[in-house]
Amino acid sequence: MKTKRTLQVLTAGCIALISLFACTFREGKKNKEAVNPVIANILQRKSVRQYRERPVEKEKVELLLRAGMAAPTGRDLRPWEFVVIRNRAVLDSLAAALPYGKMLARAPLAIAVCGDTAVSEKLWVEDCSMAAQNILLAAESLGLGAVFTAVYPYPEREEAVNNALRLPGRLVPLTLIPVGYAEGIHSPKNKFDPEKIHYETYSR
């Protein structure tokens, strides 16, 4: 009886210690990553241009779009439309037509973020860029690789995308974002530069 009880005390004690240790370790790891997982993800995001053949799950595509539409917009006008492209023929035609879009031929998915100039003439570029950044950050957090490829303000690229996606005249394709599971290892750049920071005023 005495041995059994001692064993119970030891077992319960061990479980308690392991659980507490697991919790503490998890917190510690988080802190080391860079204060919090959100900032860690911002610093970890990188442009990925090589993808595996693995398709992107429907649930993840919806999360990317939800993230995109959570961006702020001037006067809350939400001047955006999103085209989700998974059709091989459409992706290939875009890869062929765009000088910097060759990676589309190997991407399982691309999202076109288009600005509605009839809804917000003045701030659609800002609003759609912030939506695009949300998509890039969400992709990073979901284990996906993506890259911002500029379509606007290059008329020949805009025309190629307009034709491939049959966009109405009021919509301007700001960016095409190929998305997929990264092939190979990609590292983020450290672009922090204290010389880009000024205090109170630019010139003293």
Added chain:
Amino acid sequence: MKTKRTLQVLTAGCIALISLFACTFREGKKNKEAVNPVIANILQRKSVRQYRERPVEKEKVELLLRAGMAAPTGRDLRPWEFVVIRNRAVLDSLAAALPYGKMLARAPLAIAVCGDTAVSEKLWVEDCSMAAQNILLAAESLGLGAVFTAVYPYPEREEAVNNALRLPGRLVPLTLIPVGYAEGIHSPKNKFDPEKIHYETYSR
């Protein structure tokens, strides 16, 4: 002795259960929040225009700037400069000069994100908008409130900021982002709209 041992078993058992429960509960809460903390933060971000008097810690300001400079830029040109404004007189003069900048009179801090048109003539608006979005998301994750206030493309606002911050001609202030600890409760908008999503092409 017997009572003492029983008590030990019970105590250790309780600690184990509480620890395990705490861990499980934390995980459960995270999942419910929206798949992962990054996407949860994107969906939780809101525009905050009322601030408490509490200043923003220097360490947090640096994290905001690190986040800003982690945004992608066309051809990796990094066409940005950041002006950190904490001086009451400068903040007040901006509040007085900007029609939509009244909240600056109560903000302990503002960050001006400026585009260097000499570095990237074509993509500085996109690049600086994505940097601004990183700053807004980082602020949300640090328990701070912030809001994107557009300066460009409004010539009279640009002039007011140019004068207050003594910007050289090649720099255009894209946005002024007041930052502080929120006063009151602010909720995010749910802006998800399936009608903004199109598949393969815009028109069938």
